[in-house]
Amino acid sequence: MxxxxxxxxxxxxxxxxxxxxxxxxxxxxxxxxxxxxxxxxxxxxxxxxxxxxxxxxxxxxxxxxxxxxxxxxxxxxxxxxxxxxxxxxxxxxxxxxxxxxxxxxxxxxxxxxxxxxxxxxxxxxxxxxxxxxxxxxxxxxxxxxxxxxxxxxxxxxxxxxxxxxxxxxxxxxxxxxxxxxxxxxxxxxxxxxxxxFIHTRMRASQESQKMAIQWRYGIEDRRVVNAITLMEQNIERPIPMKTIASLVGISPRQFERMWLKHFNVRPSQFYLELRLKAAQKLLHESTYSLLDVAMRCGFTGASHLGRCYRKFFDRTPGRERNAKDAL
The missing domain is CATH 3.40.50.880 (Class I glutamine amidotransferase (GATase) domain)
Structure with missing residues (x-):
C-alpha cells in the first residue's frame, strides 16, 4: 500500500x-x-x-x-x-x-x-x-x-x-x-x-564509518592497532617499516616478531596487501587509469602494480576491471 x-x-x-x-x-x-x-x-x-x-x-x-x-x-x-x-x-x-x-x-x-x-x-x-x-x-x-x-x-x-x-x-x-x-x-x-531495530545505540554523527581495527582483526594489542592505523592512513605514500615501528614504540625486530605472531606474515607483506586491496576497490569503483590507480596506492607505476597484483590475486589489474565491467 x-x-x-x-x-x-x-x-x-x-x-x-x-x-x-x-x-x-x-x-x-x-x-x-x-x-x-x-x-x-x-x-x-x-x-x-x-x-x-x-x-x-x-x-x-x-x-x-x-x-x-x-x-x-x-x-x-x-x-x-x-x-x-x-x-x-x-x-x-x-x-x-x-x-x-x-x-x-x-x-x-x-x-x-x-x-x-x-x-x-x-x-x-x-x-x-x-x-x-x-x-x-x-x-x-x-x-x-x-x-x-x-x-x-x-x-x-x-x-x-x-x-x-x-x-x-x-x-x-x-x-x-x-x-x-x-x-x-x-x-x-x-x-x-x-x-x-535492535539498534542499541544512537550513534553520533561524528563517529567513524569503519569498524574499529581491534574488532576487524580480533586484536587487543594497542601497538598493532596503531601500526595498522598508520598503514591505512598512508596508502598513497607508504611509510618504511622502521618508521612505523618507531612511531608505535618498539624496535624493528620486535615489530616483525609481533606481526608474525598475530598475522603469520611480515608487516611489509601485510602493508602491501592493504595497498593491493585498495587498488582493487579503485578498479571496481572508479574510472581511474591503471597508472592513476598505481600512484594512488603507493606503487611506482602501472607495471609495478601489475606484477604485485598478479602475484597476490592471480590476475592482472586489467582483467580485474574487465571482469567488473562484464557484471
Whole structure:
C-alpha cells in the first residue's frame, strides 16, 4: 500500500521523497525508510509518508538486482518536506543533466535535500554542496574529494549542514533518520524507534564509518592497532617499516616478531596487501587509469602494480576491471 494513502488530509505529515539512481543500495533505502514507518507506528499517527521517484517514472534496479516501481517521475513529483538521493556503486559516470536540474530546482525552494551513500556525489555534481560540509561512503571519500576539491568532505557517519543532509549509506541512514526524528519529535521517540531495530545505540554523527581495527582483526594489542592505523592512513605514500615501528614504540625486530605472531606474515607483506586491496576497490569503483590507480596506492607505476597484483590475486589489474565491467 502507498504510505501516502494513510496521510491524505493530514497537513502535519512530513512528505519525504527518495530519488533512486540506478543500482541504488536497497539496504540504504530500507535503513532510511523503516525508521519513518516505525515512528508512525509508535506515535500512533502518521508523522511521515515516503515516496519513491525516478528520472522517468520507470522501475529502477538496485545493486542487488531487485527493481522498485517509483510513485513519480521527477517531472511530476509533488513538493516534499525533504528529498534524498539514494545511489550506490556504478555512478562514476552518472551525469544526467535533467536530474541535476531537478535537484537544483528543489534545493532552490529552501527545503532540505540529502544524499545517501553515493547520493552525495550526485548532489555535488548538481552543484549543491559548494561551501558545505558533507560525508559519503568511505570507499568514495577520496574520489569525491579529488573531483570536488572545494567541498569539505568529512569521514563522519552522517553530516547535517543547514539544509544539506548526507550520510555514508548502509546502516548510517538509520542514524541520520533517528537524528531527524529526534529533532522533529523528541529524543524519546527516536530511542524507541532505535529499539525496534535492535539498534542499541544512537550513534553520533561524528563517529567513524569503519569498524574499529581491534574488532576487524580480533586484536587487543594497542601497538598493532596503531601500526595498522598508520598503514591505512598512508596508502598513497607508504611509510618504511622502521618508521612505523618507531612511531608505535618498539624496535624493528620486535615489530616483525609481533606481526608474525598475530598475522603469520611480515608487516611489509601485510602493508602491501592493504595497498593491493585498495587498488582493487579503485578498479571496481572508479574510472581511474591503471597508472592513476598505481600512484594512488603507493606503487611506482602501472607495471609495478601489475606484477604485485598478479602475484597476490592471480590476475592482472586489467582483467580485474574487465571482469567488473562484464557484471
Amino acid at each position: 502507498d504510505p501516502s494513502e494513510n496521510t491524505k488530509g493530514n497537513p502535519t505529515t512530513q512528505q519525504v521523497g527518495f530519488f533512486l539512481v540506478p543500482h541504488f543500495s536497497m539496504m540504504a533505502l530500507s535503513s532510511a525508510t523503516e525508521p519513518l514507518r516505525a515512528a508512525n507506528r509508535l506515535a500512533g499517527k502518521p508523522l511521515y509518508s515516503w515516496h519513491l521517484i525516478s528520472a522517468d517514472g520507470e522501475p529502477v534496479s538496485s545493486s542487488s538486482g531487485f527493481a522498485l516501481l517509483p510513485g513519480f517521475a521527477m517531472t511530476s513529483a509533488p513538493e516534499f518536506s525533504h528529498l534524498f538521493v539514494v545511489a550506490s556503486i556504478g555512478v562514476e559516470n552518472y551525469r544526467n543533466e535533467q536530474t541535476f536540474e531537478f535537484l537544483r530546482r528543489y534545493a532552490a525552494t529552501g527545503r532540505p535535500v540529502g544524499g545517501i551513500s553515493l547520493g552525495t556525489l550526485i548532489l555535488a555534481r548538481a552543484g549543491l554542496l559548494e561551501r558545505r560540509r558533507c560525508t559519503i561512503h568511505w570507499e568514495a571519500l577520496r574520489a569525491l574529494a579529488d573531483e570536488f576539491p572545494s567541498i569539505e568532505v568529512t569521514r563522519e557517519l552522517y553530516c547535517i549542514d543547514g539544509d544539506r543532509l548526507t550520510c555514508a549509506g548502509g546502516t548510517a541512514a538509520i542514524d541520520l533518520m533517528l537524528d531527524l526524528i529526534a529533532r522533529q519529535h523528541g529524543h524519546q521517540l527516536a530511542a524507541e524507534v532505535a529499539d525496534q
